[in-house]
Amino acid sequence: MTAESERQLAGLMAAAQGGDAASYQRLLKGCLPLVAAVARRQGVPPDQVDDVVQEVLIAIHRARATYDPTRPFLPWLRAIAERRAIDALRRRGRQAGREIFDPLTYENHPDGEETAEAGLDREARVAALRAEIASLPPGQRQAAERLGLSGQTLEEAAAETGRSKTALKVNLHRAVKALRARMGVTPTDGEADDV
């Protein structure tokens, strides 16, 4: 960078200190290549250079009142860029120290997303349950569909079907009991009368 362009940047910074937004934009854009070069020279990996550049831009913004227009601009900018690059490298070093390389654990860790096999199994169970519900007596079917499948509240189901809340509860209880019996599900302790 030539002495002329440094003087230009210093002038832009002085104008920015006075609140000139256009000069400030030009200044920050002018600083980008220099900051990136400093980050690379400090050993910041290429995939993190952009992050460091942005941290430096924010630092320039916060520190802009500390620039003295009678002094050269580049040492001021370079000091901030070098320090932020070193901070980024230290952060990366600390992060690498905390992370463990264990491919077996990585392979065995469930990824939370459903596998194709589990998806097919779930669909088959849902279809069987729907078929069993369809074969229930009308009152029980209605209660199971509205309270179990559609997730309606007792009040909503009672309002839409015209049945009382007690009748719906009794029908749901009977439907669950019948479905358990047909599908061979043994109720766990305390679950038998949980409707």
Add this chain to the structure above:
Amino acid sequence: MSKPLPHDRLIADLSRNLKPVRRVRPTRLVLLWLVVVALFADFFAIRADLHVMMAHLMLQPYMWLAAISSALTALLAVIAAFMTGMPGRSPRWALLPLPALAWWIFEGGMGFAHIWRLPAFQDASMLGAEYSFGFILLVSLPLSALLALLLRRTYPLRPTLTATLAGLAAAAAAATLLNFFHAYDGSLADLVAHAGSVVIVIAGNRLCARWLIR
């Protein structure tokens, strides 16, 4: 890692509603802090017996030399603290108070060596040492707080270094102000009290270093 914002967008965000800033002048901040220290000195001078103070200080050269060296340490440390808080200034500013600090430590050692030779040095009371310890800690507290507040106007790139220098400045200033009531007597207890309180003040300032970062 999250994808960074495009630089242009960040620049536009930073430039939006840009307000004029008041340039940080470290010399003014140093002077402001020194004025507050002078006000403390004025306040203590009203309450202290200045004749007794002068009589104590003049008993031995190390006593007034210790007072001068601690004052000089405070002055140079506060200058160094503000200069290290300005980006682009050499970090070598941190070395500025070291000669004065070495002189202060030397005078402390001279006092201790002098007292050691006296026949009744074992009889030195702990009272003065406890007073020194408490005074330096108590007076350092507001001086450190003010210094931290003023340093937040700067942008320390090495906050721990800046905070260490600020702690040294506050502790040295408090040790100097202590002379209004209790001149450094050179006893082992007083030496430990001085050194211990200065170390505690510096350590406290270092712990708060993160607060200096804006």
